[in-house]
Amino acid sequence: MGKIRTVLGDIEPEKLGFTYPHEHLWCSPPATQLDRDLELTSYEASLYELKLFKSVGGGTVVDGSPLDYGRDGQKLKQLAIDSDVNVLGLTGFNKHVYYPDWVEIVPVEFLVERMVKDITVGMDGSDAKAGLIKGGSWYNLVHPLERKTTIALARASLETGAPIWLHTEAGTMGMEMLDIIEDEGVDLATVVVGHSDRNADPRYHRQMLERGAYIEFDGPGKVKYYPDSVRVDLVRNVIDHGFADKLVISGDMGRKSYLEGYGGGPGFRFIKQVFVPRLIEEGIPENVVHKIFHDNPAKWLGKF
Numbered sequence: 001m002g003k004i005r006t007v008l009g010d011i012e013p014e015k016l017g018f019t020y021p022h023e024h025l026w027c028s029p030p031a032t033q034l035d036r037d038l039e040l041t042s043y044e045a046s047l048y049e050l051k052l053f054k055s056v057g058g059g060t061v062v063d064g065s066p067l068d069y070g071r072d073g074q075k076l077k078q079l080a081i082d083s084d085v086n087v088l089g090l091t092g093f094n095k096h097v098y099y100p101d102w103v104e105i106v107p108v109e110f111l112v113e114r115m116v117k118d119i120t121v122g123m124d125g126s127d128a129k130a131g132l133i134k135g136g137s138w139y140n141l142v143h144p145l146e147r148k149t150t151i152a153l154a155r156a157s158l159e160t161g162a163p164i165w166l167h168t169e170a171g172t173m174g175m176e177m178l179d180i181i182e183d184e185g186v187d188l189a190t191v192v193v194g195h196s197d198r199n200a201d202p203r204y205h206r207q208m209l210e211r212g213a214y215i216e217f218d219g220p221g222k223v224k225y226y227p228d229s230v231r232v233d234l235v236r237n238v239i240d241h242g243f244a245d246k247l248v249i250s251g252d253m254g255r256k257s258y259l260e261g262y263g264g265g266p267g268f269r270f271i272k273q274v275f276v277p278r279l280i281e282e283g284i285p286e287n288v289v290h291k292i293f294h295d296n297p298a299k300w301l302g303k304f
């Protein structure tokens with residue numbers, strides 16, 4: 001296992017602690033997104049949320065905001081310093097509806113260079129380096145521009161070793177995105193397929209796991225989709241089929257209305273204080289829970 005690239009520098013995997021592999025600390029979606037609940041730009045509110053996470057035993061948060069989503073490397077650095085929580089930032093792109101116009105015009109090599117620079121030099125004019133790369137796809141479709149950025153991210157990963165995290169729309173297109181990355185020669189053990197629980201299909205999950213990828217469940221507490229009882233069963237499906245080493249869990253609480261710091265809920269305390277005890281109560285062994293929140297993120301992220 002290599003080191004993990006945080007915004008304050010590379011750390012040993014043992015330093016990670018209890019980890020959320022996909023949250024949002026600082027972001028401002030492009031103006032085309034009219035739903036401004038997604039904009040998280042209060043430093044005090046985000047710091048408050050991180051401190052709550054720290055207070056319940058949290059160790060590390062990955063900020064899931066890529067370069068087309070109003071990311072700010074300097075802010076992430078300051079949040080890490082002021083909260084004493086490890087923070088990782090990422091490079092790459094979201095789904096195509098958020099792309100700046102230039103993504104269509106520039107050659108793939110330009111996109112690769114841009115990502116490599118974020119990982120090796122720093123993000124947004126700061127010296128905060130990205131610790132992973134994000135790609136994304138659309139609902140039941142990989143848009144041609146998403147294919148382009150995904151090819152670029154695979155090449156940037158090969159060049160730097162950086163791990164990969166994938167946005168899937170409502171959990172669809174995970175297998176197709178893995179195809180693109182695999183075709184570029186990337187080992188799928190460096191890839192996490194995010195939002196996989198949005199498509200609550202146990203067989204689909206096993207298919208991705210059998211290819212060596214990690215899957216992420218990031219819906220705990222989002223009862224608007226379905227109750228957490230379904231997610232507990234999905235976790236059990238993964239474990240019962242021998243893939244306890246390939247599951248990560250986060251909250252993806254990328255809305256003001258999800259975060260206590262912004263006056264919403266359930267916030268960063270929820271998974272640690274409510275969902276984890278529930279998993280244990282419902283028969284998921286404690287050593288497996290430890291894998292999910294400590295060992296698996298460390299193995300996935302420890303590539304430097």
Ligand SMILES: [Zn+2]
Nearest residue numbers: 023064252254
């Ligand atoms: Zn997200």
